[in-house]
Amino acid sequence: MVARVLVVEDEDAIRAPLAAALRGAGHEVREVADGADFEEVVDAYRPDLALLDVQLPGGRDGFALATALRGRSDCAVLMVTARDAVDDRLRGFAAGADDYVVKPFATVEVLARVGAILRRLGRVPSTVQVGDLVVDEDARLAVRAGRVLELTATEFKLLAYLAGHRGRILSKTQLLTQVWGYDEYDPNLVEVHVSALRRKLEQHGPRLIHTARGLGYVVRP
Amino acid sequence: MVARVLVVEDEDAIRAPLAAALRGAGHEVREVADGADFEEVVDAYRPDLALLDVQLPGGRDGFALATALRGRSDCAVLMVTARDAVDDRLRGFAAGADDYVVKPFATVEVLARVGAILRRLGRVPSTVQVGDLVVDEDARLAVRAGRVLELTATEFKLLAYLAGHRGRILSKTQLLTQVWGYDEYDPNLVEVHVSALRRKLEQHGPRLIHTARGLGYVVRP
DNA sequence: ACCGAGCTGAAGAACAGCTGAAGACCGCCG
DNA sequence: CGGCGGTCTTCAGCTGTTCTTCAGCTCGGT
Structure with missing residues (x-):
């Protein structure tokens, strides 16, 4: 390892x-x-x-x-x-x-x-925790402040990837590659989904997905 | 490299x-x-x-x-x-x-x-330290006296370059080439950004970016 | 005191990012 | 097969930030 x-x-x-x-x-x-x-x-x-x-x-x-x-x-x-x-x-x-x-x-x-x-x-748990958010990739479940979030497939994959790399700045290119499997650069595609995700996440607490201007996004409590 | x-x-x-x-x-x-x-x-x-x-x-x-x-x-x-x-x-x-x-x-x-x-x-993330300033280019983080500095993209690149060559006098031409990738000589462009950087740096301590009159700038504790 | 170098506040141009809306796409059910 | 609901993608306008330019000022050396 x-x-x-x-x-x-x-x-x-x-x-x-x-x-x-x-x-x-x-x-x-x-x-x-x-x-x-x-x-x-x-x-x-x-x-x-x-x-x-x-x-x-x-x-x-x-x-x-x-x-x-x-x-x-x-x-x-x-x-x-x-x-x-x-x-x-x-x-x-x-x-x-x-x-x-x-x-x-x-x-x-x-x-x-x-x-x-x-x-x-090595026994890596399949759940990732960031502040009061828990993402369980196996169970395909995201919970914030005790409430289950209703996420679409893309939103969940995006959140799981972001949370799994919390504290690190992830570029839009990286997200497009890792979450979508695209190699064309379409920043707005990412922005739209981040926006949707934020709307759902921020109903139950403060911002977790932060913008790193010119660089990408970071997840931090 | x-x-x-x-x-x-x-x-x-x-x-x-x-x-x-x-x-x-x-x-x-x-x-x-x-x-x-x-x-x-x-x-x-x-x-x-x-x-x-x-x-x-x-x-x-x-x-x-x-x-x-x-x-x-x-x-x-x-x-x-x-x-x-x-x-x-x-x-x-x-x-x-x-x-x-x-x-x-x-x-x-x-x-x-x-x-x-x-x-x-090249792969190994390296931090540069000058006095009480720590610049981590990999994490894109600049910390002075325990406080994280909020820097724009250009400010960070400039600071990283200056700190990475601490103790050396760097001419404005050199900075324009290395930080901006420009080849036109525009001293004021550098001055404006150095000024902004100093404002943020000097909130938590003494001057680190010194002017070498007629030559350029030096970073020294 | 003078001159050139350097500093800095302000303005606006350029840019990145956000978001509402419209249309494309897809699977599902009748 | 056709319509429906939900999701994904594209588009366009908007906002706020950041970069660059400019102008006037200060500072240091002679």
Whole structure:
């Protein structure tokens, strides 16, 4: 399984080879040196897995980041620490960590643990959730604020695709290709359907499908 | 992808043809014979890729340079060595090398590896940081002091280009070419957009885009 | 103080996106 | 087979934003 991995580690000598190893294993990696703007990075990047160093410069340590992550993402957490205290382990698991590695470590060991976590995650649920919206592609059901939305076939496919890529800007071209299977560029076609979808979605809450002018659309709570 | 490549190699007989081959492939190349003033060169030149010979005259070898690089740049590293010891390979990767070539090598092989690394880098979403400003071109997100900046398409492109070349003076002509794709010289067009950008940037901190009178603009913390 | 470079508010041109409406299309049922 | 209801697509006008141009001003260096 190829995944998006976010590495938060201040020591370059550790982060760089780790990232290189993960990339070598086919993963997409984003490197960050500290917890600054962590929320923004997570929202924008939507990692499947976060590798968090416990000791970080700045106000927030790995535990704080793990806790923050729980609130806004279903991404897995692998904690990295230099300390081998049981206390730390407990704190880590309490903060929602899925696993734990202790420095110094062999990169292969980390790769193995990352692989294990991702395999475990592999059971991807068919439902996607964005704020108070739940889209179940298997059941072909979209629910917002407890109410079932009456969507046409195109509207549902469009919403499912958008929700499945929430937080990412999707261009009209991309949507035409992925949702319609067209290769001609007809922006208005997308606009019309987004408009219809918005009308139905926004009866029960605030805007979820946002316009990224000149770029496309993003779904965000 | 065209890139800036820094070649650190003491043997002229190897360095010269290598540089020529890289230039032939469209890259911009800077040649250096040893690790003296390495930091200054990197800061000034901001290479995308560094080709480092392991054995260098003077105090520092390629590993030391690779390590130094990790701390100050997100540039890729390709190590070049005469030794074919596994131990060296491991040391190289530990120092953050992205790949490895063994002397004697065919220039085409090096070109292929350089291409592979750059292609890989091209895919990897990269963020640029200048002081408290983070620009993530992939997520099309600019954050300053924890606040997301609302930028128009042109403003974002301009900021991304400026931040991506931080510390370098960029002429208005260069900006018009790179950001707008124009070849007519219209300094005011750039000034207007820089002005708008500054207004948004300076709401959350001191000036980052500085005027280099008669020359252009520089981004510096 | 002067001059050229640079800054910026304002205007309007150009553009992207939104939406109501009309017609085309399709499957379903009588 | 023909009509009906719903859906999809096309079209056209509208709106609000963004880009560009312009003009007058400020600033810095000599």
